[in-house]
Amino acid sequence: MPFTDNFSDLSNTQGYQFEFRCERCGNGFRSAFQRDNVETGRSVLRAVGSFFGGTLRDLSYSADQWRYDRATNSPAKDRALAAAVAEITPSFRQCRGCGDWMCHSQCWNEEIGQCLRCSPSVTEEISRAQAAAQRDQIWDKAREQDWTAGLDVGTRAKVTCPGCGLKTDGGKFCSSCGTSLALKVTCGGCGSESGKPGALFCSDCGAKL
Structure with a gap:
């Protein structure tokens, strides 16, 4: 399954939701919240069981055990994660250069077919190089001037x-x-x-x- 190391589980007792992160810029993309109707029914069962006791109370304990299992691993959670992956995949691209998952909107070089970390944008690299050269030239020009005139050192x-x-x-x-x-x-x-x-x-x- 894609996105094995760059997502967070935001699920709660009411349903499932996941956040997937770009491995370059760190921007997060959240899947739509999937409400768990089964959990809603079990919440009602726990409330009834605590009131009447007996068999219904035992059923409420089973519901609590199911709730614990659901919080770790369960078929329902697997299905919810698979649905979230299908929903969010169009927003990502997997780079063949580094294997990381990158957001398509900010960190993908469409022309090359790789992420901007492996294949930087030519225009961005030129701009970055120009800014670095200008910064170095400013320092060089400043060193040529006498900034101690009139100072009692x-x-x-x-x-x-x-x-x-x-x-x-x-x-x-x-x-x-x-x-x-x-x-x-x-x-x-x-x-x-x-x-x-x-x-x-x-x-x-x-x-x-």
Whole structure:
């Protein structure tokens, strides 16, 4: 039987329904719901059996056992699945290249007779290649430009203001509270702090920073 690994059983106590998935795009196609008239009658039997007891109760237990069997495997379920396959098959094609079942509307190359994974559309491949080449060229052009002009890369950057704690956007002072963003270095000799950018020696004791 077709569709042995790409369908889900959506059946419930009232009837049967199955969903079949394309093995390329994953789109799902649901079969029409098939109501189980036998189950409807057995539901009535269970209700009557629980009320009257005795033989009717035993029959209701048999109905419950049938219900369990039906949920796993049964001739009725096999027939329902076969009907669902017949209903949904026109929406699918099986690729001779990979053997997978593909939806005819989105993932099938009608001209070649294979799925788009095995035989991609020429137009789509050209478009994909053009987009990839354009992306690479944009990166190459961007690398040719100097994006560091005017940036102080010699001073350690602060991403948050030590005064208000908000995120900074560069510069020497916080744009939110005006606190200086200059990095302060503590001298190991005298313990004083130096906020002068690029200073190598302490201005108070001459020790190397």
